[in-house]
Amino acid sequence: MLKLNCANIPKIIIALDFNDKKNAMKLVDLLNPDVFYLKIGKEMFTMLGKKFIYELHQLGFNIFLDLKFHDIPNTVFNATKAAADMGIWMLSIHASGGKKMLISAKKALQSFKTRPLLIGVTALTSLTHTDLKDIGIQMPLQDYILILSKLSSDCGLDGVVCPGKEAEKIKLLCGNKYKIITPGIRCLNDSTFDQNQIITPKQAKKFPIDYIVVGRSxxxxxxxxxxxxxxxQSMQ
Structure with missing residues (x-):
């Protein structure tokens, strides 16, 4: 099991980007749950469901359930409550779902003594300015991210998923306690896959990021x- 000193750097969330449980567990068995968090996305959750979440909890891991809920307010309310019932640590919803949806998700957590962090997804790391124009959004990508971050904060969410380069502006806009989760962490020799908004681990240290998500790299x-x-080591 890997044990490392990760003090004074962004905390690390490992995205289990696998298409089978066996390979996922090979990596999980090497990780210290006191140091690393695990992210379960649509692929693994669809294949393995909440039973897999419970198994990872038994190993001591905190789970970021990254299903990016985006639906009518009542549906998101019920989905958020169902996710929180699993005892997860963090949950994502699409900030672009609008104010009523975001508030509904927040209300779904009011009855929990220990509730998950509720995180708004601003813009997917695969999106470019051209992609925004294709869906009718004419503003620059950075402005769009800031607007959704402020909306999420105003609706009581705990933070946002966003590109690392926007973290400082978002902290100034929403406060230092507002959590910044940054995916798209790539070493210099890594493929970018289908992500455009990426930063290196060394860059991640420079921004006020709370958590980095490391997946396919x-x-x-x-x-x-x-x-x-x-x-x-690159962040220390």
Whole structure:
């Protein structure tokens, strides 16, 4: 099990980007739950469901359930409550779902003594300015991210998923306690896959990011622990 000193750097969430449980558990078995968080997305949750969440909880891991809920307010209310019932640590919803949807998700958590962090997804890291224009949004991508971040904050969410380069502006707009979760962390020799808004681990240290999400750069590596060590050392 990998044990590392990760003090004074963004906390690390490992995205389990696998298409089978066996390979996912090979990596999980190497990780210290006191150091790393795990992110379960649509693929693994669709395949393995809440039973897999419970298994990871038994191993001591905090789980970021990244299903990016985006639906009418009542549906998101019920989905958010169902997710929180699993005892997860963090949950994502699309900030572009609008004020009523965001408030509904927040209300769904009011009855929980220990509730998950509710995080708004601003703009997917795959999006470009051209993509925004294609869906009728004429403003620059950075402005769109700031608007959705402020909306999420006003609706009582705990933070947002956003590109690292926008973290400082969002903290100034929403406060230092507002959580910033940044995906798209890539080492210099990594493929960018389908992501456009990316930063290196060294850059991540410069921004006021609370959590970085590391996925395919680790899960596609022949030596994921060596790569994790490199990422951590780059931020120290």
């Amino acid at each position: 680790i899960t596609s590596s022949k030596n994921p622990i060596k790569k994790l060590n490199f990422i951590i």
